[in-house]
Amino acid sequence: MSEYILEMKNITKEFPGVRALDDVTFKVKKGEIHALCGENGAGKSTLMKVLSGVYPTGTYTGEIIVKGSTQSYSGIKDSERAGIAIIYQELALVKQMSVCENIFLGNEKVKKTGLIDWDKSYAESQKVLNEVRLNINPNTKVLNLGIGQQQLVEIAKAIAKKAEILILDEPSAALTESETENLLQILKELKSKGVTCIYISHKLNEVFEIADNITILRDGKTVGTEPASEITENKVIAKMVGRELTQRFPRKEHKPGQVVMEVKNWNVHNPDLPELKLIDNASFKVRKGEILGIAGLMGAGRTELVMSIFGAYGTNVSGELILEGKKVSIKNPKQAIKSGISYVSEDRKRYGLVLGMDIKNNVTLSSLEAISKLTLINSNEVIKNTNQYVDDLRIKTPSIEQKASNLSGGNQQKVVLAKWLMTKPKILIMDEPTRGIDVGAKFEIYNIMNKLIDEGVCIIMISSELPEILGMSDRILVMHEGRLTKEFNWEEATQENILTYATGGM
Numbered sequence: 285m286s287e288y289i290l291e292m293k294n295i296t297k298e299f300p301g302v303r304a305l306d307d308v309t310f311k312v313k314k315g316e317i318h319a320l321c322g323e324n325g326a327g328k329s330t331l332m333k334v335l336s337g338v339y340p341t342g343t344y345t346g347e348i349i350v351k352g353s354t355q356s357y358s359g360i361k362d363s364e365r366a367g368i369a370i371i372y373q374e375l376a377l378v379k380q381m382s383v384c385e386n387i388f389l390g391n392e393k394v395k396k397t398g399l400i401d402w403d404k405s406y407a408e409s410q411k412v413l414n415e416v417r418l419n420i421n422p423n424t425k426v427l428n429l430g431i432g433q434q435q436l437v438e439i440a441k442a443i444a445k446k447a448e449i450l451i452l453d454e455p456s457a458a459l460t461e462s463e464t465e466n467l468l469q470i471l472k473e474l475k476s477k478g479v480t481c482i483y484i485s486h487k488l489n490e491v492f493e494i495a496d497n498i499t500i501l502r503d504g505k506t507v508g509t510e511p512a513s514e515i516t517e518n519k520v521i522a523k524m525v526g527r528e529l530t531q532r533f534p535r536k537e538h539k540p541g542q543v544v545m546e547v548k549n550w551n552v553h554n555p556d557l558p559e560l561k562l563i564d565n566a567s568f569k570v571r572k573g574e575i576l577g578i579a580g581l582m583g584a585g586r587t588e589l590v591m592s593i594f595g596a597y598g599t600n601v602s603g604e605l606i607l608e609g610k611k612v613s614i615k616n617p618k619q620a621i622k623s624g625i626s627y628v629s630e631d632r633k634r635y636g637l638v639l640g641m642d643i644k645n646n647v648t649l650s651s652l653e654a655i656s657k658l659t660l661i662n663s664n665e666v667i668k669n670t671n672q673y674v675d676d677l678r679i680k681t682p683s684i685e686q687k688a689s690n691l692s693g694g695n696q697q698k699v700v701l702a703k704w705l706m707t708k709p710k711i712l713i714m715d716e717p718t719r720g721i722d723v724g725a726k727f728e729i730y731n732i733m734n735k736l737i738d739e740g741v742c743i744i745m746i747s748s749e750l751p752e753i754l755g756m757s758d759r760i761l762v763m764h765e766g767r768l769t770k771e772f773n774w775e776e777a778t779q780e781n782i783l784t785y786a787t788g789g790m
Contacts, residue, residue, distance in 0.1 A: 286352060289314035289480050290335075290449060295346035297330055297339060301682075304330045305344070306504040312449070312497075317471060317481040319495035319512070321488070323524055323722035324692035325680075326501040328484050332451050336370040337363035350449070369442035370451040373458075373720075375434050377426045384409040384422035387441045412440040416470050432463030439470065443479075450474065451482045456490060457720050460582040461748075468494050486722050488517045500524055525724040533755025534727065536734045540571035540758060544742050545593075545625075545711055550603035552585075552592040552766075558600070562588040564766045566603075570711060575733065575743045577757030579750065580786050585766040586746045587630060590713045594627040595620040608710075621650060624710035628700055628717060630746070632693075636700040639689035643681060644670040646688050646699050651706045673702035677732060694725025701732065712736065715746045730756060750779045764788045 290312040297305040305327045312318045322328050333339050335348060337357035348355040350366045357363050363370075377386050384405055393405045409422040416436040426434060435455060442450050452471075456464040471481050471494060485491055491498060492512055500507040500523045507523045521532075552563035563585050570576050578586045592601050595614040605612055607623055614620045617627070629635035637646055647670045648655060655665040670684045677698040681691060688699055697717070704712060714733070718726040733743055733756065747753050753760055760777050762770040762785040770785035 286349075287313055288349075289351055291347075291349040292331070292335060293347045293349070295331065295334055295344060295348075297327075297334060297344040304504050305334070308346075308501065308504070308506050310499055310506065311509070312480060312482060314480055315475060315478050316496040317475055317483055317494050319491040319498045320482055320484045320501065321486075321491060321498055321520055321524055322501035322507075323724050324694050325503075326524070326722075327504040328501055329453060330504075331501070332370060332453060332482070332484070335363065336360055336368055336451065364445055364447075367446065367448035368451070369445055369447035369449070371435070371438045371442065371453065371455060373454040375431075375438055377434055377437060379427040380425065382423050382425055383413070383420065383429070383437055386426055386437060387412065387422070387444050389441075391445055408444065409440070412443045413437075415443055415473075416440045417466070430463075431458045432460065432466070435459065435463075435467065436470070439474075443474075447479070449480045449482065451484075453484045454486070454720065455483070456485065456487060464490065486720065488520060488723075491520075492517060502526055521723050524722065532723075532727070533752070534730050534734060535755060536737070538574055538737050538758050540574035540742075541740075542572055543569045544572045544608060545570040546604075546606040547593065548604040548606070550589070550592070550605075551601065552588055552597050553600045555597065555600050562597075562766055563592060566768045568761055568768060568771070570742050570744060572710075572740055572742050573737050574758040575737060575745055575756055577753040577760040578744065578746045578763060579753045579760055579782050580763035582748070583765075584763040584786065586763050587715055588766075589763070590627065590715060590744060590746060593620070594625055594713060621707050621709075624708070625713065626650075626704035626707050626709035626711070627713045628697075628704055628715060630716040630719060632696055632700050636703075637688045637696060640687060642685045642687055643674070643679070643691075643699055644684040647673055647684075647702045647706060650703050654706075669706060670702075673705065677702055678728060692721075692725070694721040694728070697721055697725070697729065698732075701729075705736075709741060711742050711744065713744045713746075716748065717745060718747075718749075718752065750782060753777075753782070754779065762786050 288311045292310040295305050295308045308331060310331060320328050334344050337360045340358050341356045355366055387409045388405050393401045395401045406422050413422060416439050418433060418436045455467060459467065468490065475481060483495060495512045497509055498512050498515065498520060499509040500520060502524060546569045548567050550563055550566040551561060554560040554562055566589060580586050591597065595616040598615050605614060612623055614623060633639060644666050648666050652661060655662050674684060679695050679698045688696060718729055736743060754777055757774050760772045761768055762782055764786055
């Protein structure tokens with residue numbers, strides 16, 4: 285019998301005008317954790333949709349062999365019967381239902397009478413929750429769980445289906461560091477029980493911590509498979525992008541100028557619980573032509589700080605905001621934009637884009653007054669400006685009328701950037717600017733940031749990735765529980781001393 289539990293041979297999948305997969309071969313050994321890496325648009329998710337039956341037999345060419353048997357899927361149910369379960373980045377749980385109901389949804393435990401056996405369902409759901417170390421009542425509604433807990437419910441659901449091959453697509457994208465560590469440990473435990481995992485992630489540190497083998501895709505083709513112990517992170521990146529990246533972070537020697545913004549004794553209160561302070565007496569300055577990084581753990585108040593400066597907390601703010609020497613009062617985002625402040629949010633799909641709209645309407649969304657006359661939008665200006673930003677930011681798209689939902693993560697982020705650059709900001713706030721995008725696209729975003737700094741824009745960057753903070757910032761502020769605890773110049777900052785102040789140490 286073959287050592288491979290899964291073999292995908294010569295898989296080709298086409299969409300109108302695009303060959304998404306081109307003769308891809310992918311093999312996975314039983315009981316291993318196999319990482320699938322590649323840039324956005326490389327074909328990773330498409331390949332997994334072929335494997336899981338989202339794209340049924342007949343919509344692609346090639347062969348899928350599971351446990352020695354050639355498979356033919358008409359849908360997801362067929363792949364589940366073959367022992368395959370997939371967990372997407374956008375979790376597929378029904379929020380209004382209980383954990384127990386979600387675990388057995390479509391796979392209900394029934395009595396001979398045909399009625400659901402709730403006692404058995406409860407007991408078995410408790411058992412699989414214990415396997416993923418999730419100590420909650422199975423009757424808890426999913427909407428009351430955090431993202432990390434919901435992720436574990438999805439894994440418990442797969443275990444309940446007796447999945448032998450578990451596919452995880454960017455599973456840690458929205459998780460905290462501790463939640464990610466917990467997830468990786470659970471996957472290692474599942475591996476010890478014989479479960480095979482296919483792990484898709486842009487976070488190469490996770491890949492190297494957990495994977496036995498790594499397969500790399502580029503432009504819909506298989507580049508190769510290597511044991512994780514025999515390849516370096518830089519080699520993986522080179523294979524992903526098709527060239528050597530001599531440096532991950534293209535640091536430039538910026539020359540900060542005068543103070544553009546000063547925040548003094550800044551306090552932000554929770555709108556629903558005014559007695560609760562989200563930000564406690566923060567003071568800092570931002571200079572023209574610099575990148576100011578803000579580091580801290582999840583919940584430290586980084587996003588609340590910058591959103592309050594952007595006017596999102598209205599009157600629930602006290603303190604002074606001084607722009608170019610003048611004290612200003614910003615109570616809403618419209619006032620912030622007029623004052624020269626723009627905000628690239630951490631969740632581009634939820635807050636940065638209207639996914640159902642095309643590129644040109646997304647790019648011009650925050651600048652309609654500037655391109656309108658007597659309330660009529662000048663369509664020629666829309667097209668001219670959008671084409672300019674598509675060229676300047678190298679947005680890969682067949683047309684500016686392409687829907688935002690059809691773009692890769694990196695290109696979606698560039699559209700969000702274009703939208704805010706069109707407002708001509710003096711201060712650009714970037715919250716997790718490279719979250720969920722691949723290494724090559726990250727490098728392009730960094731180069732765009734450097735270009736903006738050269739043009740005199742100042743950037744405030746929040747990032748949960750310390751190498752990014754260290755690699756791109758000129759100065760670094762550290763936050764803990766709503767307070768600014770330390771300021772570093774980039775030369776003196778290290779991961780260790782940032783983490784010390786991020787955890788409340790001195």
